[in-house]
Amino acid sequence: MKKGTIQEVEGLTTLTVGNLLDDQHWHYVTIKRNGRQVSLTVDSQTESAVCNGDFIHLDLDTQVYVGGEIEPNMPYMPEKTNFRGCLENVFYNGMNLIDMAQRKAPEIRFPHRQKTVQYACQDFPLKPLSFVGPNNYLQVPGMLRKPRMAVKFKFRSWDYIGLLMFTRFADDFGSLELGLSEGQVNISLMQPGKKKLQFAAGFRLNDGFWHTVDLVARDNSVTVTIDDDEGSPIKITSIFTVRTGDSYFFGGCPKTNNTDKCETKLNAFHGCMQHIFIDNKLVDVDIVLQRGWGRYSDLLLGTCSITDRCIPNPCEHEGRCTQSWDDFMCMCENTGYKGEVCHMSVYKESCEAYRLNGKFYSGNYTIDPDLHGPLRPFSVYCKMKEAKAWTIVRHDRVDNTNVTGSSSDQPYLGDVTYYNATWAEVTALARTSEYCEQWIEYSCYKSRLLNAPSARPFSYWVGRHDERQEYWGSSFPGIQKCACGINQNCTDPKFHCNCDADYEQWYSDRGWLNFRDHLPVRRIIIGDTNRTESEAQFNLGPLRCYGDRSTWNTVAFTKPTYMEFPTFRPGNAADISFHFKTTADHGVFLENSDEHHRCFIRMELNSTTDLLFVFMVGDGIINVTLRSPEPLNDDEWHWVQAEINVKGARLRVDYQPWAVRRFPGQTYVTMTFTQPLLVGAAKYKLRAYLGCLRGLRMNGVPLDLEEKVNEQEGIRLCCTGQCLNASLPCRNGGRCIEGYASYYCDCNNTAFDGYYCHKDIGAYFEAGSWLRYDIRREAISKEAVWANWVDPRNFSLGFNQTSEEIEFSFSTTQTPAVLLYVGSFARDYVAVILKKDGSLDLRYRLGLFTHKFQVSPSNLADGYPHFVNITRHNYTIRIQLDYMDPIWEKIPLLQNVRFDSPKSMFLGRVMEVEDIDHEIQRHNSPGLDGCISGVRYNIYAPLKTYFRPNETDPPVTVQGYVVESNCGAYPPIQGLVPPEADPWYTGLEFEYIHDDLPSAPVLALIALLFLALICVVLYAIYLYLYRYKGSYHTNEPKILESPNSVRPLTDTLLRDKNSNLPQIQEESRSE
Incomplete structure (x- = not known):
């Protein structure tokens, strides 16, 4: 460990590499540093980092310590015990320190009272055991009926609970149990007729390191020593008798063939053990098992397969990792995150997200703009409104800041520190918000601001990307103006800011900064207050944002x-x-x-x-x-x-x-x-x-x-597919079904057919023919009478209707006829009648009253197609014929407007079994002799059901001659059918390019020869066209001889022509 002085605590850098290095194997360690770049390598794993602090040189003391510290209380040294083990090939900047120690170089010194140093590493034969199964155990023999029991072993584990050792005394004197519980070794001694003796030793022994347990028991006393700490053994005295048994169980008890009555309430131990001593004798597990003196289950012999799952720490956001033998857990308390690895944020990303989740009270909330990202949550103030929620982040520049003595060369730097959040966190909020704004104000006394339009600004502000922004509040990026320059009401019209007039009076420029990509404001620079009596003040409002830009991106x-x-x-x-x-x-x-x-x-x-x-x-x-x-x-x-x-x-x-x-x-x-x-x-x-x-x-x-x-x-x-950009939209009420690369039209609720719902489905009715469509086959029950109160506009209910939609077209030359009739199980009906004079009437019977409305007084039996559209909602009826203006009719108030239980619909002629209205009977014969098409009553399309059935038993009955016809409709102009919907589309065909074509040089030679041939042809044409170039040619006509006269026919013409031309002196023929 290198000793050195550190200038600041912030310069401390820590790197952690490797785990479970106490496995009695050699490990290779390398530390390299170049300036602030440092790397640490253990075996094949390397960790690199940039050192904290501002310096690239280390101010080190002139000593290097190997294996531990010598002087106590050394500064900045970790509180660790000295190293116990072997080191070799220790080099420091090319110097072999161990070789220097062997040669007793004067630069090397050892601590006082140091034991003899051995320049060799003695290998100890280790035979660790791994307890890896749910029913693992190891049974080894012991000496029977001895008054003293001594057991010593080493173990390592991550588990909180597990059986370490169990033995049953001889002659039914009870049992002794060593167990791991909550990181301590619990000793339990049980004897018949006596109270159970229990005590614990050790602390945090489930930390994954090797720990030694040394237990000595004799009559009336038990001594336990942990980790060879002879200074603090645990000794318990009580009245009991010790007579050793002949079996010791380590790690657990057998589930089957448990003849030695190994009984415990603890779970099986999972971890490693080694150096097992019984009665001060090392147990050679291999020999014991080979000779059949012991048994085992779910053990790995000769290896310790423990794994450290917490290094590197799999828990994110500073979650604390705890582990067991085969798993780990992340403790996420007080981190602001949740989940198995502390990955998911417990907070919302903005105040808008809280509002949408039912939080309607303004106050302080904690938000996490990047949710599960690396940025920490922070506290903001949420101002909840009915339509939006404002996220407000305050800072230390809200109050006025006075500035004097600054210049362009030495400006005043007003850094903005936001409360409860770092710069990266506030920037993340602005980046993900839909809209942000900050109020900025500059007050001046003989102090210029943007200095526009003549020169560079004296003052400006720095935003999100550390870019200087040379515009002010309520202005726009890139134009170097204040709000008064935009509104053209500055104090001096020659300038674009009030303060740029440089008056010896107090003025101000203020406004909202709301270009979101430039916010938040990080720094305000003031640079023109160094003149006599110059002074300036500025303040910046809190960052205010609303909306979530990412949700609707x-x-x-x-x-x-x-x-x-x-x-x-x-x-x-x-x-x-x-x-x-x-x-x-x-x-x-x-x-x-x-x-x-x-x-x-x-x-x-x-x-x-x-x-x-x-x-x-x-x-x-x-x-x-x-x-x-x-x-x-x-x-x-x-x-x-x-x-x-x-x-x-x-x-x-x-x-x-x-x-x-x-x-x-x-x-x-x-x-x-x-x-x-x-x-x-x-x-x-x-x-x-x-x-x-x-x-x-x-x-x-x-x-x-x-x-x-x-x-x-x-x-x-945005979410715009082909329906909003259709070359030919769906017609006649067809619903466009989006395919994004294509679309198709749903014509199910229309009376039309075709890809665009454009094909009119009609029928020609011969006189006396009729079609009946059964809306309901049975009368409704009494319980369904008031079902319309649930959904009064749901036409599929089929009873107690207060609304109808009727549309159809017809053409005929014969009168009279009942074009459409809808009857009910009651006496209610709706009928459209073509009268004898060709006029068209609409008749309603609702309850006890019949209502008659004239659709058209003109003669419509003219053989031309006519379109009828009738819509009723409660008392209001809208009637439209062809493309004329609609007619609005009213059913008298206080009269029934419910059409009770529609039963069936007739086209062409009414063949109702029950009595029908006299007016209907008068116009019912001989019936329609013509064509009717596009018939729809609410959601029912009888002609489409008859000619395009989509069920095995359609509710349609036809009598007479009824044949499908388009009723003289013109075929519509169709757009292009998308390839995905075209059944005849077979895909694009690409021309096959053979790979046996001439190579590139051959193709180039052919091209050159072809160009040369073209040049030769062009030159030949040129010679042919200009072969007489330089000769004089006349275009005089030749003399034409008349067959009936000896005089040429052209003489007179030539004479007349030559009289108008100048005479040319010609040479004589002899010459």
Whole structure:
């Protein structure tokens, strides 16, 4: 151990490496330091760190101590006993200290009264035993009926309770038991007819180190010595008799064949033992067992297999680790965290989270912005409002600070210290909040502020990223203005701040800083108060934030793709949480791995109900499967939580029970990833997820999904799929079912068909034909009469209705006809009648009264299609014909508006068994001779049920000639059908590229030859076109000879033409 003087306590640096080094094996230790970089290596394990403090030199004394300290009360020395064991090859900066000691170098000195130093290490033959099973024990023989019993052994263990040794005295004189209880050795001596004698010795003997127990018992006295401490043995005297038995049991009692009556209430001991002495004789376990003198069970001979599971400490956030033989526990009290390894925060991330969990009273709360991350929770004030909760963090600059004597070269630095929180913790709050603000105010007397617009500012403030911000309250980043400069009401209009006018009067510039990415304020710099009578004051309000930016950080995946984030580095524990919403039946939410995929974690939707947490962290591929009783692809938001640590892994969806996978006893898990974190698909875009994702947190740290939005790659902002961007939306009331990469239309509650609910389902009715749709086959019971009070607008109840929706279209040239009729088990009905003159009427009978409303006075029997829409709610009726303005009608007040128990619906003609209204009978013959389509009454579509049945016995009866027809509707213009919904789509076909094509040099040569050929052709064309270049050519027409005249036909033309041209002197032919 090196002795030195330390300038400050903050400079102390401690490194811890290795465990259970007292195993009688050689261990190699190396310490290296270069400046503030230090590394400690034990065997193959290395721990590195940067030394605390500001210095790179060590102010050491001139002595090095090996094996322990010499002078007592040395400063800064740990309170440890001197080393007992062997050291070799001790080098310090290249000097072999042991060699110097052997040569008795003058630089080496030993303490006074030091025993003879041996320059050799004597190996002691050790034969430790490991008690590892639930029924382990070791039975060895002893001398019978001796009046003195002496037992000595060494043990090490982590357990609080366990049987160390048991022996039964001869001649029924009782028994003696040594047990480990709460870290002490308890001695129990029991004899017939006497009170049980009990006492304890030792303290914290279950610390994993070797401890010696030496027990000597004789008549009327027992002496126990722990760890060879001869100065403080435990001696108990009482009246009892000792007669040794012939068997000693160590570690436990046999469960079967227990002929020696080894009886104890203690659990079996788990740990190691060695150096067992009975009656001062070393027990050679190998010889005892070979000769059959003893027995054993669940023992490992010749080794101590104890494991220290608390080094390195698996408990996070300063949790205290305790352990047993095969497990460890984390004590998380007073840490602010919970869970098996103190990983999960017990606090909410913001005041908004407390408000959403039912906390409506303002006051002091403890928050943890990064939840399970490394930052500590801290206390804030929560101001609860009805719609939001403000998180308020106070600091030491709320009151005015006076500044004088500062300049640009030597400015005043006003550091801001936030109460109860470090700078990193306050920054985490601002980063995860939706909105933040701080009030800032600067008062001046002949002291300039931003000095705008002429020069650099004298004063400014520093925010989140240690960047100087040259704008003031109620202004905007990058414009070097105060609030008055924005509002154009500064004291001097030539400047952008009141204080920049430099008047010898008190002015101020104030306002809110609310650009969240620059907050919180860390420092305020004041630099213009060194002139005569110059003075300034400033104050800064508390940081105020509300909202949670991470919870609604939402994207939608509409194509097979993924986002890339920095590698996830969780350590020995990790937790993941997010919300998802999809209609797909599979998809990978996220994956992170190493280069060769030997270490990875992945979360995926494996089926409509199965969610998988798959990982390989050192023990093969393991998965945790959660099977939901309800489908998870219902296009609703679901909350997923996953956690993995050295104890096990678990998975949860919404508030369902956890799916748990326990791990075998171990000390760490390997989560060393090297590849980027992929969100949205696995590597190579395999098993891509299509849907929405929001609020992704990894170890409590939110990931900014919105920052990775890329429309071209198929990543959209917010949860917007194809339904909001449909090329052709669903028609006629069809419900759009989101597929994110595609969509389809649910036409079940409409009277239409087709991919977009655009196909009109109609029927041609010959005169006398009719169709009946049975709404109810039996009358309702008396108990259901008032069921409408539960849900009065639920059309599926089928009785006591106060609302109707009716729509259809028709075309005919014959009158009269009852187009639609809905009857009931009572005498109530609804009817749409086409009268003899072609006008259209609506008739209601509700209770005792019949109501007649005219839909159109015009003649609608013109052979053209007409659309009718009727909607009633209580007393109000809305009627619309074709695309004309709707007509509003009213049923008189105080009259019944309930349509009691609808029974059946008729199209074309009413063939009711019971009596029907006289007005209906008058228009019921001969019936509809025409076409009717798109018929819907509330949720019932009779024509669709008849022509597109989805049940084996549809409630439809048809009489006469009724045939399907589109009633003359024009085919709609259809958009492109997505490939996922096209049954004829066979996938993309890629042209096969043969690998037997010419090589690259050959292709280059062919290209050069081709270019040369083109050049030759172009040159030949050029020669051909310009072969007479330089010669004079005339374009005079040749003489045309007339077949009927000896005179050429062109003579006159030439003469007329030449008369208008200048005459050219030509050479004679002879020349």
